[in-house]
Amino acid sequence: MKIEEMTTKEFAEAVARDPIVFLPMGATEAHGIHLPLCTDTVQPEALCAALAEKFDGLQAPTVNYGQHSSTRNMSGTITLRFDTVRSLVGDILDSLSSQGIRKVVIVSGHAGSLHMAAIKAAAEEVVRRTELKLMVLTDYDIAYRFPLSEKDYPDGHGGIIETSRVMAIRPDLVRSKKPKGLFEDKRFMVVPDPESCYPEGMVGDATKASAELGKEINRFIFDNLADLIRKNFGV
């Protein structure tokens, strides 16, 4: 059930059942010439919708913006600052907690290390001051465990896995021409032009992506995550 479609009364009734709230954290970020800027939004949104249904939980309204370092200078990336993401997540969690919610799963489509650190920093603070039971991950924590055939590596941002997943979720948003790209390692240098690490704006051979593979990966993520949730929340 989507929180946004509920009335105040329905929400109050749902809270009484002690549901898990699933919060999809999306992003607006360049993902190569073939994927839409909402690539990191549609993935956790679909996942949270399925999980909410599975666990009779609530799907919170999507956050459509995140923090971006590597791709911040690429056309189409809209980035928040670290502190803004931290505040945003902290406020939402505080508000959910004060509404009586006791279980939250945050799934971020964007896996950038500062972005995830911002979410976790907010989460740590909330956990110290509330009773909230809180699970925080990016779906790529699981997605990258999906075994591709060896020759398909390296695969990363906008690569086979990500392209396939979006093809499975929103095929209308994936362009037919697909790129191949490599990651140019900067060897721990913090550079003002991190986009130079991604000459093609993505990493991997997206021509090998398919909706079938995407469904398989999405199922893999869903199953693994559902299992973790069962263990974590005893449901």
Next chain:
Amino acid sequence: MKIEEMTTKEFAEAVARDPIVFLPMGATEAHGIHLPLCTDTVQPEALCAALAEKFDGLQAPTVNYGQHSSTRNMSGTITLRFDTVRSLVGDILDSLSSQGIRKVVIVSGHAGSLHMAAIKAAAEEVVRRTELKLMVLTDYDIAYRFPLSEKDYPDGHGGIIETSRVMAIRPDLVRSKKPKGLFEDKRFMVVPDPESCYPEGMVGDATKASAELGKEINRFIFDNLADLIRKNFGV
């Protein structure tokens, strides 16, 4: 065109045309027993979509959360702090500006005075340090100029106008049973329980709302706003 559905390359090409970006600011807020928590989201989203089409502009991804004072203790309201809204809007504007965007219209569905102040505070700062031409309003700045018949006043949060508008946009989200409510004035007291000003959680006689009236009001807002945009941006 929706920014979120574009690729990085399409976005770059669109920016070259110097388009107006329309940013819908939504909210997750209690709106009585008859309206969904996304009431303040669907209104500016529909408006921005129509304006983006009309002016060949770009529709930015929706912000689904806002700052709430009066309804913050009502079930279902998820509130950000003032500073979070200000940072969020400032970051999005800075990012759009650094992407080459020069014209932005922000339409907020929520009209709370602190919420609007947060957006305007961000806007003022951005305007001082960039070349952005920026228009900021809540659609209720115009909506409340729509003339109801005298006996339909007072009308406000979740009342005839708002209910009618949502009935016109997302009839599936409006419950059939509709309330009547009054505003209890606290005479400038800043109280810890501001929801007590809204015994029914809304203001007005929502039983008089209709999709037809909603369409008329939405058209009124669209026409007025389109006219202002033409004058402001010379388009």
Next chain:
Amino acid sequence: MKIEEMTTKEFAEAVARDPIVFLPMGATEAHGIHLPLCTDTVQPEALCAALAEKFDGLQAPTVNYGQHSSTRNMSGTITLRFDTVRSLVGDILDSLSSQGIRKVVIVSGHAGSLHMAAIKAAAEEVVRRTELKLMVLTDYDIAYRFPLSEKDYPDGHGGIIETSRVMAIRPDLVRSKKPKGLFEDKRFMVVPDPESCYPEGMVGDATKASAELGKEINRFIFDNLADLIRKNFGV
């Protein structure tokens, strides 16, 4: 009684009577060629003095600076940032509360929307964490309800009402030559030169102002406000 003129012992004794504290928020702001920069200071100061006498309350030391958007580039306006006003008001309220004060009325002479939002944001936070009963308004919330004759509108910043009020309070500070001015609407644009909305630096026909009218308006405000205070604090 003015807090600033009391000794520590007298203040302690006064607190024991559970008095209402009246805090005048002034400003240093351009008000046309005829009014002094302290226009927004003398009005709430006079009002708070009268109210403190009426209700046997305490008049807190005046805050002589505020936040200004529209007039910030005009000669003579000294502006604080939003956050500074919020901190200032929050600190004063926290300090009064920890001193045992339980009732405060803040009257701001400046009515700018961000300025008032800063005061209200501070007030909301204090109300949530203390037992303070708190009333916050600008005297213009009431002043603009005073009915001028129809031909005297539009009237605003530095216009008939404001000029008349200062003529009644501090006639020595009002220059004899008085301007007429109009407001140029920017149609929701957030501009870097908001002073362009005020070609004369004020709005209304100040030549029609008089000390007699000012006394009448000041009486109107005092009576209305005294009535609200009686109801709000049960005194």
Next chain:
Amino acid sequence: MKIEEMTTKEFAEAVARDPIVFLPMGATEAHGIHLPLCTDTVQPEALCAALAEKFDGLQAPTVNYGQHSSTRNMSGTITLRFDTVRSLVGDILDSLSSQGIRKVVIVSGHAGSLHMAAIKAAAEEVVRRTELKLMVLTDYDIAYRFPLSEKDYPDGHGGIIETSRVMAIRPDLVRSKKPKGLFEDKRFMVVPDPESCYPEGMVGDATKASAELGKEINRFIFDNLADLIRKNFGV
């Protein structure tokens, strides 16, 4: 000339003469059973008025609140936080600088070390980013150089010097019964009850204070400060 009494036009004309602005920083602080809470306000205010006249400068509106550590728990002390004082002073200086003012003298009546640090921290930042020539002191930097007879020491907060000065400036505000007090040294301990260092709330033998002595001290401060200003600003 008082800035607050000038119109926008008069201020603009005055700025063209490149005047020194004198900003009196006051406080609302317990000063023993004999002195008013505005003790730290009336002293720098009188001094700034005299200096403004002497140097044909401008007297800025008084700041009536400061930061207090030692006396913060005493009845009647209203304290701001360090950051608030720093922001307040920084904003006023930034605003004066953007108005074309190039010379400012800040005189603080309160000499607390954190309070002065807050003012100086703001001053250092402004001096790095503007062309402002800026002098910052508490009048007690000079007052305590006034030689009392040896048996009159120790003298400090609310003692002979301070009481005498207020008797010279605002005799109506000084109570006839005067205390004697000692300072109890806490030997570098940072304690939660710093008022325990001041069993009488003041330090020194105030019974020896007189308006004549106060005039002499005030003259001593004025002369010394006028001399410093002449050298510092070449006027």
Next chain:
Amino acid sequence: MKIEEMTTKEFAEAVARDPIVFLPMGATEAHGIHLPLCTDTVQPEALCAALAEKFDGLQAPTVNYGQHSSTRNMSGTITLRFDTVRSLVGDILDSLSSQGIRKVVIVSGHAGSLHMAAIKAAAEEVVRRTELKLMVLTDYDIAYRFPLSEKDYPDGHGGIIETSRVMAIRPDLVRSKKPKGLFEDKRFMVVPDPESCYPEGMVGDATKASAELGKEINRFIFDNLADLIRKNFGV
């Protein structure tokens, strides 16, 4: 050469040679019953000293505190907040940059994800506003690439690698009794008692550690890092 041992004149002369500055970021953190709280300090300190000598660079004074999440409740861990680490690193880099330094390598002994994010967040901001060429890593980015024999895994915080390294650097600080420990995975839960993930306060079989192995690992890290530095800075 250690910056702290140089005079102002010697530092100025050294800067003229355009040296690389090596900044060791240490920590005060529980590392099991066998390792000292300065475990994360001695490792990067020794490494930076060797690198500074190798590249004729400067060793900056060590930062002895860091941010800790997992071990924050363990006895002996002294933790800074995220923002403090970010400010600290940002200030040091800004100061070095304004002193004419153009190349900096930050080596953090602590590898916690929020700690590293704080350092990187500071680094990203500095790189955007200065000309600094900046390399940021934890020595564990390289240390964990050292191949242990398969049966020695899992190895982590306070395990074989870390114990061996400290035995090679400061054998006097390693206690003779050594523990074995496992990591208890919390499956993405953000918990208030993260120390429960480390029942022994460390991970791995420290009984297998040796100074010889430590020397080998330290050499491995030094060689790899020296190679990266040569490539990154062209020296």
Next chain:
Amino acid sequence: MKIEEMTTKEFAEAVARDPIVFLPMGATEAHGIHLPLCTDTVQPEALCAALAEKFDGLQAPTVNYGQHSSTRNMSGTITLRFDTVRSLVGDILDSLSSQGIRKVVIVSGHAGSLHMAAIKAAAEEVVRRTELKLMVLTDYDIAYRFPLSEKDYPDGHGGIIETSRVMAIRPDLVRSKKPKGLFEDKRFMVVPDPESCYPEGMVGDATKASAELGKEINRFIFDNLADLIRKNFGV
């Protein structure tokens, strides 16, 4: 005992004895052509080591950076901002307090007024929210009470006292050629080039310094401070 050399278990055992923690605050600051940049570090470090031994207390890891105003533009000074020092000290104290420590003595080698204000501001806040008994000083609060012969004045930053002290502690770090310097008073002006107050980068006649004198002064400081500690903590 040095905290950094203890294990987690040893620290826990030590805490049970309710020890005093001594925290040396150092700095990296220009001190003339004869003294090392760590001059303000070695002094409080040696003092804290001796005090920790004397009182069977714990010596916390040294903070090697501080806030500098006057010398910030001199070669070799690395400065933190006020807020960073305040956060750093606040975090360390909070962490010590949550670890069960109840008595802390902070000794800062740098005596700058803003630097000390930052430490004290942090200390005041911690004292209000914890049970910590806290003593804060710079060793120069005592060092400058050591009576030099009259002709040796003025003496200050990098002068006879400071040079002698470092000669007694770390003779290897003091250069043989020693300068004489005067302080050029800026008469309360806040200037962008405060180093101009120190034409020689130091104040006093360092040629008169000696290790013997240094030992005498260090003994004087140690004895006075030990006495204060005995009184303050009843040990």
